[in-house]
Amino acid sequence: MFNPFVINGIIPDKYFCDREKETEKLLRCVRNQSNVLLTSPRRMGKTQLIRHLYQQEDICQSYYTFYVDIYSTTSLQEFILLLGKEIYNTLVPKGKKVLDSFLNVIKSLSGSFGYDALTGLPSFDVKLGDIRMPELTLSEIFDYLENADKPCVCTIDEFQQIGKYPENNVEAQLRTLVQKMNNCRFIFAGSDRHTLENMFNSPAKPFYNSVEQMYLDRIDKSVYIGFMQQCFEETGRPVQDLTVFEYIYDLFEGHTYYVHQTLHNVFAYYDSWTTVTETLINDVVSEILQDKEHSFLTQLSLLNYTQKETLIAIAKDVNATEVTSAAFVRRHSLQSPSAVQNAVRTLLNLQMITYRQNGRTKVYSISDRFLQMWIARKY
Ligand SMILES: Nc1ncnc2c1ncn2[C@@H]1O[C@H](COP(=O)(O)OP(=O)(O)OP(=O)(O)O)[C@@H](O)[C@H]1O
Ligand SMILES: [Mg+2]
Structure with a gap:
C-alpha cells in the first residue's frame, strides 16, 4: 500500500499538505517580477514548497525552472558548476534547439560540454578545474537566463553559503547580475535565518532591500x-x-x-x-x-565538554530562555555565563541549535527535534 506520508523525494500533489497561501504568494512574486527570500527553521518544508510551486500548471508550462542546493559548495567555481549542470540537465529533454541556445552562450567552457564527438549525444563533462574564468562563465550563464526563449525561475537553496566562499566579492557580483535580469526571477532560500537576514536587511550589504521576504511557519x-x-x-x-x-x-x-x-x-x-x-x-x-x-552519538562526540553540557541544558528546557543568566547556569550546573555564551555561539554556527525572537528575548532550541527528545531522555 502506498504510504501517503512521503518523507523522501518528490511528494505527489495529492499528498502535499496545504501551503496554499504560500504557493499563491510565490506565484504572485514570480508573475510580478519580484525576487524572494524564503526562510524557515530547518525541515519545515522550504524545498518541498518550491518543488510544489514548480509543479503548478502556469509555472511548468510557461517557465523554465531551475533549482540548486548549494549547501555543499565552498567556492564560486562549485556554484557555477552546479548551476551550469542544473540548467544543462533541465534543457536536454527540451530538444536540440533549446539546448543549443544555452551551449552557444557558454563560450568559456565550449570544450567541456556539448555533444559527444562519437555518439552525437548531449554530454556534460565540466570539471572544477575547467572553470578558469569563473566571473566570465557566471556572466555567460546569466546572459543565457536573460535571453532564454521562455522566462525562468531559478532557486538557490541554502543561499547563505555564498557568504562563506573565499572569493570575497561574490555577494556583490551576484547582486549586480541579478539586478539586471528581466527574464529570470530568483528565489533565495535557506534556514540560517540569522545570516540570511543579515545579508538582505543590513544597509551595508549588496542584497539590501532587494527581495520580498517570506517566513515559512508550521502548517495550521x-x-x-x-x-x-x-x-x-x-x-x-x-x-x-x-x-x-x-x-x-x-x-x-x-x-x-x-x-x-x-x-x-x-x-x-x-x-x-x-x-x-x-x-x-x-x-x-x-x-x-x-x-x-x-x-x-557521533554528533555529540564532536563537541567539547562545555558545548555538550550546554546542548543538554537547552534540550532539557526544550525552549530555553536567558541561557547566559546566572539562574540558567545554576539550574543546569553549568560552568559560567561566559562559557555558555561561547558554547552557544559554536552550537549556532554548527546549526545544532537555533533561536527565535520572542519580543526582546531569544528562545533557543535544538534544531533537530528527534535529537532534542533523545537527549532529554538519555541525560
Ligand atoms: N507541504 C508538505 N506536505 C507534506 N509533507 C511535507 C510538506 N512540507 C514538508 N513535508 C515533509 O517534511 C520533509 C522536509 O521538507 P523539506 O525538505 O522541504 O524541508 P526544508 O525546510 O527544505 O529542510 P532543510 O532545512 O533541511 O533543507 C519532507 O521530506 C516531507 O516529508
Ligand atoms: Mg531544503
Missing part, C-alpha cells in the same frame, strides 16, 4: 489534522479517535518533517494494529530515536 493545526484524517480514510480504515493526530502535532509543535516521519512509520505499522493510539505513537517515536542513536 486543524488543516494538518484534516490532512492526516483524509490520508487514513483513503485506506478504508479511518482512525476513530482524532485526538491521536492532535497528539502527534503537539509532540513536535507542528514541525513538518518530524510530524511526517512519525506518521510515515505509524502508517507502516497500521496494517498490524487495529487502532492508532498514543501508546503506538510513543513506541514509533522511541524506535525512530533508537535508529538514530548512532548518528546522535
Whole structure:
C-alpha cells in the first residue's frame, strides 16, 4: 500500500499538505517580477514548497525552472558548476534547439560540454578545474537566463553559503547580475535565518532591500489534522479517535518533517494494529530515536565538554530562555555565563541549535527535534 506520508523525494500533489497561501504568494512574486527570500527553521518544508510551486500548471508550462542546493559548495567555481549542470540537465529533454541556445552562450567552457564527438549525444563533462574564468562563465550563464526563449525561475537553496566562499566579492557580483535580469526571477532560500537576514536587511550589504521576504511557519493545526484524517480514510480504515493526530502535532509543535516521519512509520505499522493510539505513537517515536542513536552519538562526540553540557541544558528546557543568566547556569550546573555564551555561539554556527525572537528575548532550541527528545531522555 502506498504510504501517503512521503518523507523522501518528490511528494505527489495529492499528498502535499496545504501551503496554499504560500504557493499563491510565490506565484504572485514570480508573475510580478519580484525576487524572494524564503526562510524557515530547518525541515519545515522550504524545498518541498518550491518543488510544489514548480509543479503548478502556469509555472511548468510557461517557465523554465531551475533549482540548486548549494549547501555543499565552498567556492564560486562549485556554484557555477552546479548551476551550469542544473540548467544543462533541465534543457536536454527540451530538444536540440533549446539546448543549443544555452551551449552557444557558454563560450568559456565550449570544450567541456556539448555533444559527444562519437555518439552525437548531449554530454556534460565540466570539471572544477575547467572553470578558469569563473566571473566570465557566471556572466555567460546569466546572459543565457536573460535571453532564454521562455522566462525562468531559478532557486538557490541554502543561499547563505555564498557568504562563506573565499572569493570575497561574490555577494556583490551576484547582486549586480541579478539586478539586471528581466527574464529570470530568483528565489533565495535557506534556514540560517540569522545570516540570511543579515545579508538582505543590513544597509551595508549588496542584497539590501532587494527581495520580498517570506517566513515559512508550521502548517495550521486543524488543516494538518484534516490532512492526516483524509490520508487514513483513503485506506478504508479511518482512525476513530482524532485526538491521536492532535497528539502527534503537539509532540513536535507542528514541525513538518518530524510530524511526517512519525506518521510515515505509524502508517507502516497500521496494517498490524487495529487502532492508532498514543501508546503506538510513543513506541514509533522511541524506535525512530533508537535508529538514530548512532548518528546522535557521533554528533555529540564532536563537541567539547562545555558545548555538550550546554546542548543538554537547552534540550532539557526544550525552549530555553536567558541561557547566559546566572539562574540558567545554576539550574543546569553549568560552568559560567561566559562559557555558555561561547558554547552557544559554536552550537549556532554548527546549526545544532537555533533561536527565535520572542519580543526582546531569544528562545533557543535544538534544531533537530528527534535529537532534542533523545537527549532529554538519555541525560
Ligand atoms: N507541504 C508538505 N506536505 C507534506 N509533507 C511535507 C510538506 N512540507 C514538508 N513535508 C515533509 O517534511 C520533509 C522536509 O521538507 P523539506 O525538505 O522541504 O524541508 P526544508 O525546510 O527544505 O529542510 P532543510 O532545512 O533541511 O533543507 C519532507 O521530506 C516531507 O516529508
Ligand atoms: Mg531544503
